Each structure stands twice: as C-alpha cells, then as structure tokens.
Amino acid sequence: MVTPVLPVQGDHVALVLADDSEIAVQIDGVAADGRLNVTVTRVGAQTAPGVDDEFILRWANDRGRHCAWVRLVSFSSVVQWDLELISGIQSLQERQYVRCGSSESASLTRTIVEGVTYHGEVADLSERSVRLRLRVEGFANTVSAAGDPAAENSPDEDLPDEDLPDEGSPDEATPLRVNELVAVDMQLSGGAFSAPGTVLRAGAVHGQRMTVVVLLDVSDRQADMLRQYVFASLRRARQERDRR
Structure with a gap:
C-alpha cells in the first residue's frame, strides 16, 4: 500500500473554499509539524479568506491524488499564507471525488x-x-x-x-x-x-x-x-x- 505524502516545495496545489471556489497556490515550504508556507498564484474566490478559515487542500504527486483539511494560521501579505494541517491525508483514486x-x-x-x-x-x-x-x-x-x-x-x-x-x-x-x-x-x-x-x-x-x-x-x-x-x-x- 502506498503511503500518501504532503506536497513539497515548488508543488502547485489547490485550496477549495466552503463556497466551492478554488485558490491556486504554490508550496514555498513544509515544516516537520505539517505547517505549509504558500504563495497564492490565482484567486477564484469571491470573498477573501481570513485567519482560522478552513479549506480542503488538493494535490497530486507520483504517489497519486490526495486531499486534506488545512487552516489559515496567518498571512504576511495578500499572497503569502501560512497553513496548518488539521486532518489526516485522504488518497484519491483516478475517478474518485471527495465524499x-x-x-x-x-x-x-x-x-x-x-x-x-x-x-x-x-x-x-x-x-x-x-x-x-x-x-x-x-x-x-x-x-x-x-x-x-x-x-x-x-x-x-x-x-x-x-x-x-x-x-x-x-x-x-x-x-x-x-x-x-x-x-x-x-x-x-x-x-x-x-x-x-x-x-x-x-x-x-x-x-x-x-x-x-x-x-x-x-x-x-x-x-x-x-x-x-x-x-x-x-x-x-x-x-x-x-x-x-
């Protein structure tokens, strides 16, 4: 069984908001405790998120497609965010959707x-x-x-x-x-x-x-x-x- 892993520096991933809109981000760094530093590259949301807002993080790598819940911990600018992993990682098959x-x-x-x-x-x-x-x-x-x-x-x-x-x-x-x-x-x-x-x-x-x-x-x-x-x-x- 393949163990899912977090995205790594340089990966492009998606954040899915509660209204189902998506924000595209690039991973700038991953800490040992699961915190992610990201740069926003495209915003599809109508409402800007705030601290403590929660999202579904979706990404793909050579081990498959995955998703997990994250929380916005802080942001140093409009496009520089710090995220915290708040759930386990769910692996998705090719035809699978979040359910x-x-x-x-x-x-x-x-x-x-x-x-x-x-x-x-x-x-x-x-x-x-x-x-x-x-x-x-x-x-x-x-x-x-x-x-x-x-x-x-x-x-x-x-x-x-x-x-x-x-x-x-x-x-x-x-x-x-x-x-x-x-x-x-x-x-x-x-x-x-x-x-x-x-x-x-x-x-x-x-x-x-x-x-x-x-x-x-x-x-x-x-x-x-x-x-x-x-x-x-x-x-x-x-x-x-x-x-x-």
Whole structure:
C-alpha cells in the first residue's frame, strides 16, 4: 500500500473554499509539524479568506491524488499564507471525488422494471456517485453480509472483477444488474435531489437489505450542488469531532 505524502516545495496545489471556489497556490515550504508556507498564484474566490478559515487542500504527486483539511494560521501579505494541517491525508483514486458519509433518506427506481422502487438511505455521497442502503422485500435469494463487496467499499474504489456480476446479467443474490439504468431520489439538507444513474455495483441481499453503488448522470450545476453539500457535511463532521 502506498503511503500518501504532503506536497513539497515548488508543488502547485489547490485550496477549495466552503463556497466551492478554488485558490491556486504554490508550496514555498513544509515544516516537520505539517505547517505549509504558500504563495497564492490565482484567486477564484469571491470573498477573501481570513485567519482560522478552513479549506480542503488538493494535490497530486507520483504517489497519486490526495486531499486534506488545512487552516489559515496567518498571512504576511495578500499572497503569502501560512497553513496548518488539521486532518489526516485522504488518497484519491483516478475517478474518485471527495465524499462524505450521510444518512439522508433515498430511493432507487428501476427503469427496466416498471413500478419497482426500493427505499432506504444514503451511505455516502460524492459529486458523481452515491452508495445506497436499500430495503428489499420479497427477494428470495440472500447471502451473508460477509459476501457483500458493495457493502464494504466506497463508491469510487475498484473491486476485483470476480467480486462483480457479469455485465448486463443479474447476480443470483441481487435483483439489480450491473450497468442497469435507474433513477435516484434523495432528500438532502438543501432539498429534494433527483438524477438518473447507472448501477456500478449491486451488493447481495441479506436480511432484506442490499447496498448499491450508482454512478450519477448529473449536470455541472447538479455536480456543484452535491459538491457543496459534501464539503458542508465534512466541515460539520470535523467541527463536531473537535467539540468532543
């Protein structure tokens, strides 16, 4: 397993603000305690950040793509900032987006089987994919939770081919097909959200419940909406941990 590392002097990275705007910066120095001295090279934010504001730092190196939470500690000029690392480093795969856990209500409707809708909740969510835990009634074939790869993996993680049903064919332990077209409805904090999607993984049914990963077909505006929801949820979760 490759261990993620902080960016190094000279790297160009991005800071993502709470409003989803980005600030491009260059790393000038990295201290042993995780503090970063940076120079702002491009500002896409409408509001200038202040001391103690928090951002998501995103960067790429020869070990992959990564992100972490940082705090603006001080600045000696408009473009010279000191940042403090305030979270662990999350490694991102090529198709992966920053995501959050959730428990919002959701439903999935099959488009190839009229009138079939499964209800449940959001397990986690990114701007392009969602993992749902759904209630399934009246489905005879079930397996134990230990045989359910989708229940153990996040939306953008790759699974070995042998763990997935054949493309376009139903698995004996799940009513859904990989690559099946579906419609997803979610009740997020900002209101109702609906989008078509494609089943990426369909976990086996156990205890009349199954876990399904759906690749969402969303517009840029919808992706922005989901991204802002994810960042706001991550921020709230981290603030709650800090208060404990």
